Amino acid sequence: MTLDLFEDATPPPWRETIAPGAVVLHGFVHEQGAELLAAVQSVVAEVPWRHMTTPGGYTMSVAMSWCGHGWNSDNHGYRYTQRNPRNGHPWPPIPAILMALVEEAAQQAGFARFVPDACLMNRYDVGSKLSLHQDKDEHDFGAPIVSVSLGLPAVFQFGGLQRGDPAQRIPLAHGDVVVWGGPARLRFHGILPIKAGSHSLVGPHRINITLRKAL
Ligand code: MD6
C-alpha cells in the first residue's frame, strides 16, 4: 500500500464533543461527498455565488449561495428573505439529500426531529476566512444548526458567549459535520484563513453548508 492510499482511507465516523451542546461528527458525510457537491451545484445554478457586503461596509472574502430561505445584508443588518427580489420567486428548495443527512446528524447529536427551513452555503477560496461571529438572526434559538464541511480542510475557531472569550481551534476536514445548539447555540465562532491546496473532488475550495431553522 502506498502512503497516498493510506492517507485517503476513510476514517471511521467518530464523535467529538467540543462543548455542552456542540458535537463534531467526523467523517459523517464522507461517503456522500460527490452527491452533496452535486446538490450544491444545482442550487448555485439558480443562486450564483456572490460576495456580500457586511453591514459595516466590508466585502466578505467568502462567497455565498443559499436555498430554503435566502440571506441578505445591507447597512440595516442581516436578515433572512423568503423570495428572490429579482424575480419575486421563492428561493430553490433545500435538496432532499441534505434534509435527510442533516436530520440524522442532529438526531445522533441529541437533537431529535430537526427540520431546517434555510440553508446557507459558503465557498472559501485559498486565503478566505470568516471572522468571529454569532449566529443570532434566526427566530428560534431552540433549534440547533447543522454544518457540513466539504473540500479543503479548515481550522474552526470556537469561542464562548463573549467575543473576547478564549477560542478553541478545531480542525475540520472534508465530510465532517458539526451540530451545535442548546447552551452552545450563541457561541462566537469563525474560520481561519484557508491554506493553499486542492481537494480531489472540490478543487482549491472549501464549501460549508449550514442548515438552520430561520423563520
Ligand atoms: C464555516 N460556519 O464552517 C462557517 N455557524 O464555514 C459557521 O459559521 C457556523 O459551522 C453556526 C454553526 C455552525 C457553523
Ligand code: FE
Ligand atoms: Fe456561523
